[in-house]
Amino acid sequence: MQSNRRVPSWASALIGLVSGAVAVGISLLVAGLVKPSAFPVVAVGNSVVDLTPAPLKEWAIRTFGESDKTVLLAGILLILAAIAAALGRAAVRDLRYGLAGLAAFGLIGVVAVLTRPGSGLMDVLPTLAGVGAAAYALRRLVRQALVPVEAPAEPYRSVSGGADAVGAAGAAHDTGSALSTGQPQEPGEHHASSTPPVMRAGNDLYAFDRRGLLTGALGGVALAGVAGVAGRALSGRAEVSAARGGITLPRPVKPLAPLPAGVDFRIKGLSPFVTPNNDFYRVDTALVVPQVDPRDWTLTIHGMVDRPVELTFADLMKRAVVEADVTLCCVSNEVGGPYIGNARWLGVSLAGVLRDAGVQKDADMLLSTSADGWTAGTPVDVVMDGRDSLLAFGMNGQPLPVEHGFPVRQVVPGLYGYVSATKWVTDIKVTRFDRDEAYWTPRGWSAKGPIKTESRIDLPRDGATVPAGKTVVAGVAWAQHKGIDAVEVRIDQGPWRQTRLAKAPTADTWRQWVLDDWDATPGSHTIEVRATDATGYTQTGDRAPITPNGATGWHTITVEVA
Numbered sequence: 252m253q254s255n256r257r258v259p260s261w262a263s264a265l266i267g268l269v270s271g272a273v274a275v276g277i278s279l280l281v282a283g284l285v286k287p288s289a290f291p292v293v294a295v296g297n298s299v300v301d302l303t304p305a306p307l308k309e310w311a312i313r314t315f316g317e318s319d320k321t322v323l324l325a326g327i328l329l330i331l332a333a334i335a336a337a338l339g340r341a342a343v344r345d346l347r348y349g350l351a352g353l354a355a356f357g358l359i360g361v362v363a364v365l366t367r368p369g370s371g372l373m374d375v376l377p378t379l380a381g382v383g384a385a386a387y388a389l390r391r392l393v394r395q396a397l398v399p400v401e402a403p404a405e406p407y408r409s410v411s412g413g414a415d416a417v418g419a420a421g422a423a424h425d426t427g428s429a430l431s432t433g434q435p436q437e438p439g440e441h442h443a444s445s446t447p448p449v450m451r452a453g454n455d456l457y458a459f460d461r462r463g464l465l466t467g468a469l470g471g472v473a474l475a476g477v478a479g480v481a482g483r484a485l486s487g488r489a490e491v492s493a494a495r496g497g498i499t500l501p502r503p504v505k506p507l508a509p510l511p512a513g514v515d516f517r518i519k520g521l522s523p524f525v526t527p528n529n530d531f532y533r534v535d536t537a538l539v540v541p542q543v544d545p546r547d548w549t550l551t552i553h554g555m556v557d558r559p560v561e562l563t564f565a566d567l568m569k570r571a572v573v574e575a576d577v578t579l580c581c582v583s584n585e586v587g588g589p590y591i592g593n594a595r596w597l598g599v600s601l602a603g604v605l606r607d608a609g610v611q612k613d614a615d616m617l618l619s620t621s622a623d624g625w626t627a628g629t630p631v632d633v634v635m636d637g638r639d640s641l642l643a644f645g646m647n648g649q650p651l652p653v654e655h656g657f658p659v660r661q662v663v664p665g666l667y668g669y670v671s672a673t674k675w676v677t678d679i680k681v682t683r684f685d686r687d688e689a690y691w692t693p694r695g696w697s698a699k700g701p702i703k704t705e706s707r708i709d710l711p712r713d714g715a716t717v718p719a720g721k722t723v724v725a726g727v728a729w730a731q732h733k734g735i736d737a738v739e740v741r742i743d744q745g746p747w748r749q750t751r752l753a754k755a756p757t758a759d760t761w762r763q764w765v766l767d768d769w770d771a772t773p774g775s776h777t778i779e780v781r782a783t784d785a786t787g788y789t790q791t792g793d794r795a796p797i798t799p800n801g802a803t804g805w806h807t808i809t810v811e812v813a
């Protein structure tokens with residue numbers, strides 16, 4: 252595109268600013284995908300910091316204190332904006348000037364990025380993507396601001412007919428009002444007042460199309476915004492995962508003995524006693540997993556307490572650390588369903604923290620809130636009755652996985668997750684069930700959710716075909732905080748047969764069971780299971796749906812014996 256100085260200066264500056272925003276947004280997005288520190292604005296900032304003479308640095312710290320980095324970044328962005336506006340004006344004069352300026356600018360970014368410690372060739376991607384996107388935006392916006400028009404009359408000759416001809420016809424009627432707000436005409440230029448106002452660029456005729464530019468600018472800003480927000484979210488993920496990787500878990504005051512071999516029959520196809528973190532079921536309402544940096548995390552305990560408490564992650568790690576084997580279970584687990592898992596949790600006593608805060612006598616509910624605003628309502632008496640209720644930060648020897656609540660979650664043995672197991676927990680309000688409601692209560696679920704005694708057949712699989720002869724039937728049973736005393740199996744509605752139980756370290760975990768003497772005869776067979784807990788209660792065969800407080804019934808499978 253050729254020169255034309257008739258585009259008002261605000262418009263050419265806008266073209267530059269929007270292109271600059273696109274550059275920043277796209278490079279943030281690509282940096283989020285590739286490597287957050289390869290975001291060129293930050294790389295340039297870090298280089299500026301490194302190149303700043305010490306006295307100036309000290310002055311900046313003295314003057315701006317903790318916000319010195321913010322001030323520096325704001326300064327860089329301001330300079331960037333000024334340069335972008337200038338590039339826009341150059342590009343309107345001649346697109347090549349704008350593109351050349353952009354390239355020079357990209358070079359600074361590339362040098363800054365490549366000279367950072369630990370950089371690699373991939374680190375140039377965010378800069379290149381940003382500059383490339385800005386070049387595209389610049390070209391497009393200039394085209395949207397300047398449309399070729401048909402010559403209305405002599406002395407101008409139409410040269411339109413290029414790619415923009417169709418758009419120009421539609422845009423031409425819009426140019427009158429736009430131009431009237433434009434800059435004064437240059438000496439020597441003139442046009443008949445009866446014809447659409449046009450501008451000349453070389454031999455070409457162009458009109459400033461304000462609506463076209465503003466539409467394009469809006470699109471550019473939207474693109475930059477979406478890309479930037481997505482990029483930030485992606486970088487946050489990398490930062491949190493780095494912070495998680497940097498955590499050394501403290502040692503428990505009284506480490507639990509290693510699990511005895513007898514807890515796990517080690518039968519292929521049977522749920523292992525300890526569910527590996529990667530296989531642990533996940534249930535939550537989070538569309539995007541909350542990224543909570545432990546350095547920013549605090550837990551506030553307030554409401555009906557004598558001394559409100561605010562704990563940092565470091566505070567938590569300084570308390571007496573305990574371990575507990577607890578089987579977590581979801582109220583939405585259908586009979587025979589997969590939403591259950593067992594882990595060795597590491598954390599601090601929730602009851603202990605609450606005692607420090609001083610829970611008032613008439614409080615009966617803990618309303619815990621997660622970083623993303625989800626809530627659970629947990630009975631105070633259950634948490635305080637001596638069971639291993641935890642603010643957990645470790646799971647099976649690892650820092651809590653991000654999707655399982657990093658940095659801190661609640662674990663309360665014996666209660667379904669929806670009333671107890673708040674992940675990414677940041678706030679606990681001590682209150683009353685008659686004053687507050689947690690997330691799932693108004694959605695049709697009971698305010699209180701003790702786990703029901705249940706059992707599941709893992710082997711054989713429902714619908715499987717197995718060879719005739721000795722066949723292993725095995726599974727798990729649970730009645731957290733009560734304990735499992737017996738598991739029985741019956742085949743084709745025959746007599747109930749006792750199964751062999753694996754060990755369980757406490758009453759808070761599930762327990763494996765196996766029936767090893769089933770002599771399977773050819774044909775179709777149904778297998779049913781039922782558990783009896785340590786209170787003497789045998790699980791009911793009555794089927795109940797998962798709402799409002801958990802499914803009941805005997806897990807029943809059918810197998811074909813060949």
Ligand SMILES: Nc1nc2c(c(=O)[nH]1)N[C@H]1C(S)=C(S)[C@@H](COP(=O)(O)O)O[C@H]1N2
Binds near residue numbers: 536579675
């Ligand atoms: N922040 C938050 N925590 C939550 C939930 C949630 O939706 N948001 N769901 C709960 C439910 S219903 C269950 S069963 C458990 C599941 O924990 P897991 O995903 O670690 O297995 O988390 C609980 N904690």
Ligand SMILES: [Mo]
Binds near residue numbers: 582
């Ligand atoms: Mo759940």
